[in-house]
Amino acid sequence: DAAKPANFLRTLIERELQDGVYAQRQWGGSPGDAAHHAAGGADPAPVRLRFPPEPNGYLHIGHAKSICLNFGLARDFGGVCHLRFDDTNPEKEEQEYVDAIVEMVQWLGWSWQAHFNEQHTSHLFYASNYFDFMYRAAEHLVERGLAYVDEQSAEAMRANRGDFTTPGTDSPWRNRPVAENLARLREMRDGRHADGSMVLRAKIDMASPNINLRDPALYRIKRAHHHNTGDRWCIYPMYAYAHPIEDALENITHSICTLEFEDQRPWYDWLLARLIEGGLLNTPAPKQHEFGRLNLTYVVTSKRKLKALVDEGHVSGWDDPRMPTLAGMRRRGYTPAAVRKFAEDTGASKTNIWIDYSVLEGALRADLEGQAPRAMAVIDPLPLKLTNWDTVFGAGHVEPCSAPAHPQQPDLGQRSFGLGPVVWIERDDFAEVPAKGFFRLFPGNKVRLKYGMVVECTGCEKDTDGRVTAVLATVVPDTKSGTPGADAVKVKGTITWVGAQDAVAASFHLYDRLFTEPQPDAGDRDFRSVLNPHSKAVVQGYVEPALAAVAAESRFQFERHGYFVADRVLHTAAAPVFNRITGLKDSWGK
Ligand code: ATP
Numbered sequence: 001d002a003a004k005p006a007n008f009l010r011t012l013i014e015r016e017l018q019d020g021v022y023a024q025r026q027w028g029g030s031p032g033d034a035a036h037h038a039a040g041g042a043d044p045a046p047v048r049l050r051f052p053p054e055p056n057g058y059l060h061i062g063h064a065k066s067i068c069l070n071f072g073l074a075r076d077f078g079g080v081c082h083l084r085f086d087d088t089n090p091e092k093e094e095q096e097y098v099d100a101i102v103e104m105v106q107w108l109g110w111s112w113q114a115h116f117n118e119q120h121t122s123h124l125f126y127a128s129n130y131f132d133f134m135y136r137a138a139e140h141l142v143e144r145g146l147a148y149v150d151e152q153s154a155e156a157m158r159a160n161r162g163d164f165t166t167p168g169t170d171s172p173w174r175n176r177p178v179a180e181n182l183a184r185l186r187e188m189r190d191g192r193h194a195d196g197s198m199v200l201r202a203k204i205d206m207a208s209p210n211i212n213l214r215d216p217a218l219y220r221i222k223r224a225h226h227h228n229t230g231d232r233w234c235i236y237p238m239y240a241y242a243h244p245i246e247d248a249l250e251n252i253t254h255s256i257c258t259l260e261f262e263d264q265r266p267w268y269d270w271l272l273a274r275l276i277e278g279g280l281l282n283t284p285a286p287k288q289h290e291f292g293r294l295n296l297t298y299v300v301t302s303k304r305k306l307k308a309l310v311d312e313g314h315v316s317g318w319d320d321p322r323m324p325t326l327a328g329m330r331r332r333g334y335t336p337a338a339v340r341k342f343a344e345d346t347g348a349s350k351t352n353i354w355i356d357y358s359v360l361e362g363a364l365r366a367d368l369e370g371q372a373p374r375a376m377a378v379i380d381p382l383p384l385k386l387t388n389w390d391t392v393f394g395a396g397h398v399e400p401c402s403a404p405a406h407p408q409q410p411d412l413g414q415r416s417f418g419l420g421p422v423v424w425i426e427r428d429d430f431a432e433v434p435a436k437g438f439f440r441l442f443p444g445n446k447v448r449l450k451y452g453m454v455v456e457c458t459g460c461e462k463d464t465d466g467r468v469t470a471v472l473a474t475v476v477p478d479t480k481s482g483t484p485g486a487d488a489v490k491v492k493g494t495i496t497w498v499g500a501q502d503a504v505a506a507s508f509h510l511y512d513r514l515f516t517e518p519q520p521d522a523g524d525r526d527f528r529s530v531l532n533p534h535s536k537a538v539v540q541g542y543v544e545p546a547l548a549a550v551a552a553e554s555r556f557q558f559e560r561h562g563y564f565v566a567d568r569v570l571h572t573a574a575a576p577v578f579n580r581i582t583g584l585k586d587s588w589g590k
């Protein structure tokens, strides 16, 4: 499809499907059941992918890339994408994160419900549900002389692993008899040994040029409560051991991960080949494919660093509207469609990529432009007093005005508001002494109050410090927008406003980039040192009456100001709070 950006994975899957690479796959009962790989018919899914987050934090924009890639490929090829929690590291994992991840994948618009008439209707899986199988597979490797229990200290093990230039050194425990290894492994499982006192390792090749093949660890002893399996286990599988097994049990065809796992691929293949030989897993084995990580300027995309921002109080939480987490972006006002478009537009390649933040904002603006209702808001309010109002219209008169909710979408209807003797205007729409090229309010100049009337500025009021407290003007009769002859009086400036008599007071949360540098964590710089001290400002102002009591998460274009969203947490009808999503134009670097 020429319209789609380059994506080597799509090309690869097309070719494999033509070649029938995955045609003979069997699909049995629930993954992890003993019956799973024995019984069953042909897998009805032509391809199976998975998004496998570790529930140790909130999802960020980098994860969105991976989610859209995996679920998007499954959709395009009529396959399935599983949501799988890679929960093999109990100390850092929490139910709160599991729930937040589920919510965000759904918010993005993806579904792990079965597309086929299978035994199960949901493809939401937990790696921890396979712990029994993983343990059986470990005993199997031991029985075949392919794994051993190593009792070296952690330091000795590290030292004996060697490095890129030096081959490793065999552990003194490497050649102990199978029966002894099996007994030791069972003692580990049964809680007879201290945390960290020994590990189970695969027996491959301590001299391999690939360090990942120098007898990688399979199991460690760790007395930790697990969010899913509770206190049932005191040994936990290592990520590198668990992940290939999870993929194979779920009949995954394409196990897509980021480039840093490239050197793990020979191990991934080695492990699955051994378990297939032993009859524990079916063929064909899933294959790992690596793609380039997405990096976005002016943010950090590492759960560890994002967690530090939260824990150290630099932001209000994981869903702070400045955070590049999906929860934060949602609260900021990003639409799922814009995030999906961004992910799609950035393709998939074999190199890590840096994308400018303006690309993400561009996708957002493109989505909001066509759908966000327009409204007027005054963010830095100053009263404008129309001193001849009562003479022209009579005291107490309010002139009804209206405007389309959206200029290109007549079906969104009209919005109504009133023009009276006092209106709120932006402070910077007035200048006592105008700079060259300033066409808005200054004494002697006429401007149009948008959708209202032309007014002529006559002066201002000031406090004892000389600060302007009100602007004075006269209304010019017979200039009401949309009435015959309204344009007879020519003006160079049109300003936005809200009538004081029906204005709705609101808080505006004005957000800017969280960091001052495009690559906050470049080199060995501490990202904390480049936090933007001006990334958030809270100001009080007014919105037009149509915005009284809008639902949280409603998005608007405030004319001249940009896109805003009613904050999903703080906004109430009594105390409206609008977050600035983004300006009307790209202003980054200005
Ligand atoms: P982090 O480095 O932020 O902790 P992670 O990779 O350790 O992220 P996981 O929960 O393991 O977090 O990630 C789930 C999936 O999301 C993985 O397949 C991972 O490759 C992918 N992923 C994470 N970050 C990015 C990114 N920046 N670009 C593309 N994919 C990513």
Ligand code: MG
Binding pocket: 054
């Ligand atoms: Mg990870």
Ligand code: MG
Binding pocket: 303
């Ligand atoms: Mg990580």
